[in-house]
Amino acid sequence: MRAFSYQRASSIEEAAKAAVGTEGAKFIAGGTNLLDLMKLEIETPTHLIDVNGLGLDRVEPTPEGGLRIGALVRNTDLAADERIRRDYALLSRALLAGASAQLRNRATTAGNLLQRTRCPYFYDTNQPCNKRQPGSGCAALAGFSRQLAVVGVSDACIASHPSDMAVAMRVLDAAVETVRADGTRRSIPIAELHRLPGDTPHIEHVLERSELITAVVLPKPLGGKQIYRKVRDRASYAFALVSIGAVVQPDGTGRVAIGGIAPKPWREEAVDNELANGAKAAAAKLLANARPTEQNAFKLTLVERTLSAVLAEARG
């Protein structure tokens, strides 16, 4: 691990200012992704700003009837929150399907959204990887790509986004609230937070370097049947091959987003209208522009079948 200086920030302003004033500074929340990558020198911050003391650890109702989730709310606490369990069961389910209890006890709402890919070549510093080292090439294209993406990919990168929570947030149309070093605040729809790789796969989201996530806001509850189904190589403590988050209303209409198949939680609003016509039609539309590799083409079938199971569960 490279040496770095360390600061415990005590206010949002202090944290954002420190980030803009120090080249190579990064926020650290739970640390479960950042430290992992720092040990491998894939992340090499020169300064860490600890944001755990900012008091952003509450879940509060909004005037619109939704919930504002503080950026530092731990994954365990969010999944266990009575209001989330009752009104946003999909989110609880997605969180509980991710990582392990120990990791969820540390992992935060903001950190989970910004966690980086688990592409094996991104982790292996002996291999070319355009995301880790722009311009070096992509070892995954002709390598082990079983875990990687089939839609939203480019010639430069086929990494998948590993977050389960983000899939639920995308179905729920959450918004990410931030503050910048100059004090200005903005709200970013979750659909616009992550960027597709194009020819700059190292740029993964729209946040500025010093932009601090303060909260994630959920609109008012959608009701309906809420399901999160994750398919993986073992029954627990593994990343998704394919996951599906869905809210299905009694009349068969609904919303669906897919995890494990794209560089961001994958949702196309137009597909929601297709749900009443069954999994085959909806999956075909979702995957119309898919560019799988030989090793991950099975995901196309898996998406359709998983969606079929989800819709059957919603009816049943």
Add this chain to the structure above:
Amino acid sequence: MQTPGALDISRRDLLVASAATVTVAGAGSLAHAKTNTSAAPAGTKVSFTVNGERRELELDNRTTLLDALREHLHLTGTKKGCDHGQCGACTVLVDGRRVNACLTLAVMHDGDEITTIEGLGQPDNLHPMQAAFVKHDGFQCGFCTPGQICSSVAMLDEIKANIPSHVTADLTAPSEITPAEIRERMSGNICRCGAYSNIVEAITEVAGRKA
């Protein structure tokens, strides 16, 4: 840094290999944990309680909580398996909650209360969970055991606090203690010796006694 013995290394390889599906499929990259020794390490003071005792340390910022416990406080009960959050061998309690000590910096724990396996019980005064692991043969080599025990103690508290799990059927009903719940909730602790069924029996007995 200690030089791990050969046995230690092979055990670690096994644990990492078993955890491979959580990170990567087949990129056997074990040559990690590089340390940059040339740069002057920046240090920070930190003070926390370990097993009821106040400890003040001035640490290189890079020191994980795990290394602070093992290398600086010489509490070697907590084990280092993968050093990447994939095995659970390093599980300790921070303010009563189980965490992977390998994926958190020691300097991030100023003012926290840390409990390790040494604090849960001692050879002549075993914690009920330690005694149950002995009784039910909940281990073979024992390398994962301190993590398993810390994890299971906190896990029962999580059920009591009504924190749901992936296998909880009804999110609005109180959490139950069943073998399926125990297995899912303990999935963050890998046992390369495969002592799982005896571990579940040990935990079930303690849970029953508590209820």
